Amino acid sequence: MFKIREFAEIAQVSTSTLRYYDDIGLFKPMRVDAETGYRYYAIDQLLRLNRILALKALGFELTQITACLDEELSPDALQGMLRLRQAKLQQHIQAEQEQLAHIEARLKYIEREGNNLSHEVVLKAVKSFPVISSRTQATGFLPNVHYANAFLDMLKQKEVSPDGPLLYLYNESSFSPVDFDVEIAVPIEHSSGSRLAHDAGVIIQHLPEVPQMASILHHGSPHAIVEAYQALGTWIGVHGYTIAGPCRKVCLCWKGELNDYLTEVQFPVEKQP
Missing domain, CATH: 3.30.70 (Alpha-Beta Plaits)
Incomplete structure (x- = not known):
C-alpha cells in the first residue's frame, strides 16, 4: 500500500487531484485509516486511474467519465478514442507535445492492462x-x-x-x-x-547514503517518463517494499534528440515488516 503522496508521484498526478476524485466518488483510496484519516492506495488501482486521466484528456466531463467507467468501456474502444485525440495533439507546439507523450505512456499501460512491464528494476546501494x-x-x-x-x-x-x-x-x-x-x-x-x-x-x-535504492532506466523522451515511474512503482509494490525517501531523477544523457535521452529514476525503499 502507498501513501497518497507516494501514489501521486508514481501515477504522476497531484495529491489534490486524488483528494478531489475521492471526494466526488470517482476514485476512492483502497483504505482510509479510521484514526488519522490518511488515504492508502494499492498499485493495481493505477489501471482505473489511467483510464480516468485518459478520458479526461479526451475532454470528457467527470460525470461522463463516471458513466464510461460504469459501462466498462473496452480497452480497444478507449484506444481508438485516444488515437483520435493523439492525431489532434500533433498539430500543437511544445506544451501540447508534452501532454501528448503523457497520454501515449498511459495508453501503453492500458493496452497491457497493467501487466508484463518490460522495464528492468535494479536494487542497489548508493553512497x-x-x-x-x-x-x-x-x-x-x-x-x-x-x-x-x-x-x-x-x-x-x-x-x-x-x-x-x-x-x-x-x-x-x-x-x-x-x-x-x-x-x-x-x-x-x-x-x-x-x-x-x-x-x-x-x-x-x-x-545521504541510501542502502537500498530501487532504480529504473528510461531510454527515450522525458515527456513519456510516466511509464518508467509506474513500472518502478509496480515493482516496489509487488516485491513488498515501501518508499523510504524522496525520488531522484538522474539525467545520464540529456543531449541530442529527445528520443535518445537516458534517464534513471530512483526511489529509496525499505522492506515491509
Whole structure:
C-alpha cells in the first residue's frame, strides 16, 4: 500500500487531484485509516486511474467519465478514442507535445492492462556524495529544463565544474498549490562548493547514503517518463517494499534528440515488516 503522496508521484498526478476524485466518488483510496484519516492506495488501482486521466484528456466531463467507467468501456474502444485525440495533439507546439507523450505512456499501460512491464528494476546501494543545488517550483519538463540550464550556466560562470550528471530531487512541498518542489542538483568535488557558499538560493549539501535504492532506466523522451515511474512503482509494490525517501531523477544523457535521452529514476525503499 502507498501513501497518497507516494501514489501521486508514481501515477504522476497531484495529491489534490486524488483528494478531489475521492471526494466526488470517482476514485476512492483502497483504505482510509479510521484514526488519522490518511488515504492508502494499492498499485493495481493505477489501471482505473489511467483510464480516468485518459478520458479526461479526451475532454470528457467527470460525470461522463463516471458513466464510461460504469459501462466498462473496452480497452480497444478507449484506444481508438485516444488515437483520435493523439492525431489532434500533433498539430500543437511544445506544451501540447508534452501532454501528448503523457497520454501515449498511459495508453501503453492500458493496452497491457497493467501487466508484463518490460522495464528492468535494479536494487542497489548508493553512497553519499556532495552536491550543489537550487530549488524551484516550476512545473513541467520544459520549465524545469530551462531552470536547470540557467543553473548550469551560473556554475560555469563561477568556474564550478560538475562531477557527475545533473539530478532532479523531488521533495514534498508545503506551499500550496504545488505538491512537490524540485531541487536541481549537481555533483561536485568537496572543495568546489566554497566558491558559492554565500550565494543566495544555492544549497551545498551531501546527499545521504541510501542502502537500498530501487532504480529504473528510461531510454527515450522525458515527456513519456510516466511509464518508467509506474513500472518502478509496480515493482516496489509487488516485491513488498515501501518508499523510504524522496525520488531522484538522474539525467545520464540529456543531449541530442529527445528520443535518445537516458534517464534513471530512483526511489529509496525499505522492506515491509
